[in-house]
């Protein structure tokens with residue numbers, strides 16, 4: 001696999017990170033003003049997430065750190081990891097401004113278990129537009145397995161692969177499957193200005209390479225790494241306006257299809273645990 005996708009995707013994220021930090025959607029001002037403020041994403045996650053108090057956690061693909069900081073505010077000792085220097089810079093500036101103790105590391109997610117302590121995290125947290133940037137879900141599952149301590153858990157909430165497979169909204173409102181559902185070697189190549197927050201910023205780096213991963217592929221990749229699935233819940237809402245014009249905003253801040261939302265899984269929460277010590281930690 002060529003490294004080209006990393007360069008393209010990183011350039012796109014580097015340009016968007018400051019615009020995201022400046023946008024009302026990421027609510028950085030509210031994080032700075034209110035030490036109890038949590039991101040909408042983590043607030044939504046709470047019923048399934050439960051207590052993270054005292055856990056040593058890592059947030060993979062943490063972007064500008066708002067969810068990472070929210071988990072820290074819930075009592076976890078958090079490290080965020082992202083390959084975009086501009087995103088990490090924004091994340092660090094946020095926690096300096098709020099005075100909270102969160103560490104941010106700049107690295108590719110596939111290198112996470114090489115740059116962070118292996119088999120040491122009680123929580124691996126990720127999602128909301130994270131897995132679609134990774135060409136190989138099995139390789140990602142291997143990284144997650146090498147990060148988790150025995151007894152540690154993975155928590156993902158992510159856009160549903162069925163949602164990712166849909167064509168852009170059509171005038172007739174029909175939902176049409178147009179993009180891959182299963183992982184393919186070839187990326188889906190996009191060339192789109194703009195971003196998912198409300199901003200006047202104009203971007204130059206607009207070509208990205210993305211991949212879908214079927215739900216069964218994600219679950220199987222984790223099971224094959226020795227993790228045990230403990231939860232899989234599909235939701236009828238997603239945190240961004242994934243199908244513009246077809247969705248309405250809910251009081252939670254989530255977006256849902258206006259017309260018969262029960263037709264489509266919009267996002268999902270998957271949880272898995274490492275029960276056993278990995279072979280690497282055994283003396284014999």
Ligand SMILES: C[S@@+](CC[C@H](N)C(=O)[O-])C[C@H]1O[C@@H](n2cnc3c(N)ncnc32)[C@H](O)[C@@H]1O
Pocket residue numbers: 009010013061062063064065066067081082083084087107108109110127128129130133134
């Ligand atoms: C949509 S954001 C994640 C969203 C996050 N849940 C949020 O809204 O704060 C995707 C993030 O993945 C990061 N990313 C993409 N590919 C990556 C890779 N190969 N390694 C590490 N980070 C990556 C990007 O830099 C970006 O910050």
